Amino acid sequence: MAGRIKIRAQKKGDMTEVKALMRHPMETGMRKDQAGDPIPAHFITEVSVFHGDQPVMQGHWGAAVSANPFLGVRFAGGEAGDTVRVVWTDNQGGTGEGETTIR
Amino acid sequence: MTTIHAKGISRRGWLRWTVILSAAAALPGRVWAAVARPEAAFGATALDDALAALGDTPQVHEGIQFTTPDIAENGAVVPIRVEVDSQALPNVSKVSVLVEMNPNPLAASFDIPPGTEVYIETRVKVAQTCTLYAVAEADGQLYMQSRETKVTLGGCGG
Numbered sequence: 001m002a003g004r005i006k007i008r009a010q011k012k013g014d015m016t017e018v019k020a021l022m023r024h025p026m027e028t029g030m031r032k033d034q035a036g037d038p039i040p041a042h043f044i045t046e047v048s049v050f051h052g053d054q055p056v057m058q059g060h061w062g063a064a065v066s067a068n069p070f071l072g073v074r075f076a077g078g079e080a081g082d083t084v085r086v087v088w089t090d091n092q093g094g095t096g097e098g099e100t101t102i103r
Numbered sequence: 104m105t106t107i108h109a110k111g112i113s114r115r116g117w118l119r120w121t122v123i124l125s126a127a128a129a130l131p132g133r134v135w136a137a138v139a140r141p142e143a144a145f146g147a148t149a150l151d152d153a154l155a156a157l158g159d160t161p162q163v164h165e166g167i168q169f170t171t172p173d174i175a176e177n178g179a180v181v182p183i184r185v186e187v188d189s190q191a192l193p194n195v196s197k198v199s200v201l202v203e204m205n206p207n208p209l210a211a212s213f214d215i216p217p218g219t220e221v222y223i224e225t226r227v228k229v230a231q232t233c234t235l236y237a238v239a240e241a242d243g244q245l246y247m248q249s250r251e252t253k254v255t256l257g258g259c260g261g
Contacts, residue, residue, distance in 0.1 A: 061211045065210060072225070
């Protein structure tokens with residue numbers, strides 16, 4: 001299950017602002033469905049942001065990050081046209097990836 | 104690559120990121136998780152335990168700017184922002200966000216390599232009205248800033 005990521009990278013002065021919106025249920029494992037059966041935990045555990053090949057941020061997430069998570073980060077440098085990539089993996093082995101160019 | 108060298112990163116630091124990066128390229132996510140995920144802190148069910156797992160007791164630091172809503176109508180989606188003034192508090196390598204009354208207080212933890220602004224925006228679930236903490240690690244020391252957020256509808260849904 002590969003999730004898509006909506007991602008935008010914009011140059012702001014001497015730094016680049018990245019905003020990413022991921023599609024993911026982020027189930028905590030503590031909720032029950034209508035039949036009263038527990039809904040298994042399903043959430044993004046790791047999310048990384050790359051500028052070209054270089055990591056600019058790595059996040060470790062718990063289930064307390066909201067469903068369809070939003071992430072905003074800023075890093076120094078970056079030129080228009082450079083590639084910015086966001087990658088995630090979840091606790092069930094799912095992955096997602098999104099890529100954009102800085103504008 | 105040139106920018107990171109210009110920032111004066113040590114050879115070891117550079118090596119570390121290179122290793123992490125190549126590992127990540129080979130097996131996205133999984134390897135990084137093994138390297139750096141603070142499992143004990145994520146598993147903690149009380150705020151003090153989570154803080155203890157992260158390191159020492161954090162000191163309040165004015166260089167950390169922590170923005171949360173005063174009142175969150177929906178506890179399932181509470182926007183937060185952590186910003187650190189690098190003049191006031193340099194060398195921050197990690198930022199964690201904790202929600203006091205959640206079943207597991209640690210919501211998220213971010214590793215920040217040199218050259219990245221300490222600026223994180225995301226949204227978290229807040230089970231009930233309580234205090235939220237932003238904890239920054241710089242040179243092995245923990246610093247924090249806290250904010251109370253009132254929740255009118257809990258974050259646990261169903």
